[in-house]
Amino acid sequence: MTPSKEILEYYDATSNRETRDDLRLAVKLVDDSGVDGSRDDESRVDKSRVAIDCGCGAGSDIAFLRSKGFIVHAFDMEQESIARCQKRFGDDKDVLLSQATFTTFEYPRASLIVADASLYSCPEDELHLAWLRITASLLPGGIFVSSFLGPEDTMASPNNNNEALWSEVWVSTQKQVREMLNGFEIH
Numbered sequence: 029m030t031p032s033k034e035i036l037e038y039y040d041a042t043s044n045r046e047t048r049d050d051l052r053l054a055v056k057l058v059d060d061s062g063v064d065g066s067r068d069d070e071s072r073v074d075k076s077r078v079a080i081d082c083g084c085g086a087g088s089d090i091a092f093l094r095s096k097g098f099i100v101h102a103f104d105m106e107q108e109s110i111a112r113c114q115k116r117f118g119d120d121k122d123v124l125l126s127q128a129t130f131t132t133f134e135y136p137r138a139s140l141i142v143a144d145a146s147l148y149s150c151p152e153d154e155l156h157l158a159w160l161r162i163t164a165s166l167l168p169g170g171i172f173v174s175s176f177l178g179p180e181d182t183m184a185s186p187n188n189n190n191e192a193l194w195s196e197v198w199v200s201t202q203k204q205v206r207e208m209l210n211g212f213e214i215h
């Protein structure tokens with residue numbers, strides 16, 4: 029499917045955007061934490077340096093994570109996103125790209141899972157399964173970093189036209205997010 033003009037503009041505008049503070053903090057927490065990154069003898073991968081970028085868009089977080097030494101598995105449901113990232117990171121064997129959704133992606137074990145500005149576009153009836161898959165893939169001591177969309181956000185307004193970008197909008201209260209993160213330490 030051809031992406032809308034708005035999606036193309038969004039990818040153009042964000043491909044080299046500044047890294048968000050929450051992701052910088054998440055990387056620092058991984059560095060400071062005791063993630064069990066013991067090498068898997070078969071794959072010879074140090075999993076404390078494996079990250080997943082969920083809904084990777086134009087790839088700016090992939091670039092940041094690679095600069096911090098992570099092997100990055102990234103997925104997005106938009107073919108346009110994956111095509112752009114293939115062009116951008118095609119020569120880098122430590123960037124593994126898939127066109128997939130939150131529920132079809134095959135999550136590897138990872139110390140860091142990023143879902144910035146994407147999890148709230150996961151269809152609500154898929155959220156439970158997506159969350160099960162994400163939490164199962166996170167190593168003990170690992171970090172999940174995400175943004176959520178509260179009821180006061182303009183995108184939550186009934187007058188907002190979300191059709192041009194990603195039409196699904198999961199609006200969550202702080203209470204709901206805290207319930208979802210039950211068992212996690214929140215930073």
Ligand SMILES: C[S@@+](CC[C@H](N)C(=O)[O-])C[C@H]1O[C@@H](n2cnc3c(N)ncnc32)[C@H](O)[C@@H]1O
Nearest residue numbers: 083084085104105106129130144145146149150
């Ligand atoms: C607002 S963009 C954010 C892109 C990137 N994370 C960033 O922060 O620059 C949301 C991205 O999530 C992707 N996306 C939305 N719903 C998705 C889903 N259910 N499964 C996978 N990707 C999804 C979109 O295609 C889009 O690339």
